[in-house]
Amino acid sequence: MPTAAQSATPTRARKPAAKPTRAPRQQDAVAMLREDHKKVAALFDEYEKARSANVKRRLVESICAELTVHTTLEEDIFYPAFKAALKDKELVPEAKVEHQSVKDLIAQVRGREPDGEDFDAKVKVMGEFVKHHVKEEQNEMFPKATKSKLDLVELGRQMAERKQQLMAQ
Template identity: 75%
Template sequence: MPTASTRTATSKSSSRSRAKDAIGMLREDHKKVLGLFEDYEKARSATVKKRLVQQICEELTIHTQIEDEIFYPEFKAALKDKELVPEARVEHDSVKALIAQVQDKEPDGEDFDAKVRVMGEFVKHHVKEEQNEMFPKAKDSRMDLVELGERMAALKEQLTLQLH
């Protein structure tokens, strides 16, 4: 019969194997935010657009912080990267600048729509590079993607609570 410590160790390892790895978590975030941009393009009402932009801004703010604080430093260290991470950080800065221009603002016409559309294009480009270049390299590396995913999930939960 298993002891309490054996059960604890077993439950920790089984919950660890069920945990989403870092790449799975980031891909899920990408899918969600790209869907929000698609919804924005279809939206006609200012109320709906404002709600979608708020959601987009929150999702991107949390996502970029998780990548900047946890994923990118680990990727950079594991792969001795001097190209992908710096470029990704510059892309994040561009998106953050657009977030500042639309978050908590009224969707008041063509310029607002253009800013959201350009932000969506930046994000699509960024997602494509991460998923096609960065993620395969991360998978082939010695990075512990499950442990990284656990840390990222904890930060995401903390940041989500701060925003709400």
């Protein structure tokens, strides 16, 4: 049964709870991707310093998981939007080739034992590929995206939603 107060104010929206709900923090797409880049670079740095196989195994798993989600978000959401908005015929195709090189290396290390110099070499080369690729995204692609008519906040929203799904898998 409605209380007197509720039935007395049929049109006015009820006051929101005093405690603020979580601030709607929607990062734009470029900020999200940059954050991922930073995170992965730090993981590669940690790998360089790591000595034990356990630590290396954990770091490689994190690197591969992060890169897999990141490249999927770019390939499925960011790159197609960028390509369409900028009529790009160069940056996105090149970026996808670079992603493929990284994925080939991921396939060679993921779930394997970090058992020596050959393994370390693969991780190192992967780190170098990623560094080069990130530089191109940040120096060429992202500035163009920022200056374009792309709705980066909306793209960020789509990417955040997709990321949650991918992380849950």
